[in-house]
Amino acid sequence: MPTPRFQTIAVLAVLAGSLLLQGGPHALAGDAPRQALDPLAALAADSAQILEDLRYLSADELQGRAPGTEGSRLARARLAARFAELGLEAPAPGYEQTFRWTRRNETQERTGVNLVAVRRGSERPGLAIVVTAHYDHVGVRNGQVFNGADDNASGAVGIAALARALRGVPLRHTLVLAALDAEESGSQGARALVAEPPVPLDSVAVNLNLDMVARTSGLLWAAGASHTPALRPILEEVAARSPVELRLGHDRPGAPEGDDWTHQSDHGAFHDAGIPFVYLGVEDHADYHHPTDDFERVDAGEYMNALRACLLTLLALDRALPLPPS
Secondary structure: OOOOHHHHHHHHHHHHHHHHOHHHHHHHHHHHHHHOOHHHHHHOOOOHHHHHHHOOOOOOOOHHHHHOOOOHHHHHHHHHHHHHOOEOOOOOOOOOOEEEEEEOOOOOEEEEEEEEEEEEOOOEEEEEEEEEEEHHHHHHHOEEEEEEHHHHHHHHHHHHHHHHOOOOOOOEEEEEEEEEEHHHHHEEEEEEEHHHHOOOHHHHEEEEOOOOOOOOOOEEEEEEEOOOHHHHHHHHHHHHHHHEEEEOOOOOOOOOOOOOOOOOOHHHHHHHOOEEEEEEEEEOOOOOOOOOHHHHHOHHHHHHHHHHHHHHHHHHHHHHOOOOOO
């Protein structure tokens, strides 16, 4: 008998299928009708594909997606296929952007690979929103696979899902989508992206970083407004519409909610470069950095609601830019 979690997945898949079959303004009979969809409806219609991508990226076969492994390559190939399906622009020499990095206390250089795509804005293409999520995890330790379903297959799948939901939807500003490597080793991919960005660094208005967005238990945190007060009304507007509780915080020393997450993920590299950020994620749970962070522990409804909140945040940022000076 299926567990409630997989009953939820099945229900979402059926709902997605019904949207395809019913016709009318929400029908998906090729690309043209899809463009008439609003983004939230498009996201819901893609729920079965999104969940399958999450299952794939966090499967044992990918061996925890450690940098430089076959599992890392397979994860990257799945995400690159999603970018290609959307016809997203690839910066030279392609979606894959290699970089060199050195692990702490080592001298041997390693190779990492970021996956980067660009979609030009319709009104202010010279101003960009960079949406990031790391796709790497910690690999295999002591014979156990650390699948990292929440950390951070959820965010990596999420950026592709957002791009697909926005297909055919005009955006005022340029969108850069970056699935980043080697976050678990000190945000090496993010630092490489900031050092050699696909658009001029002074054109980047804000970084939206997704890291651990599946295991919300009904609460998603948004960090960054304490550093950039102009973000607060934007995020409060999103919170008022979000299907999951969106709470601002975790972005200053001594904050009442505890830890300061300013440098806890890839947005830290943007912050250090003087670029405002919004970090969407959850507090650590019992499976964080354990081999039990598996797809089977993700509630499909929670994850889809979190992606809706991410989509609303991206749309709100696109409407609000440029931010007033702090």
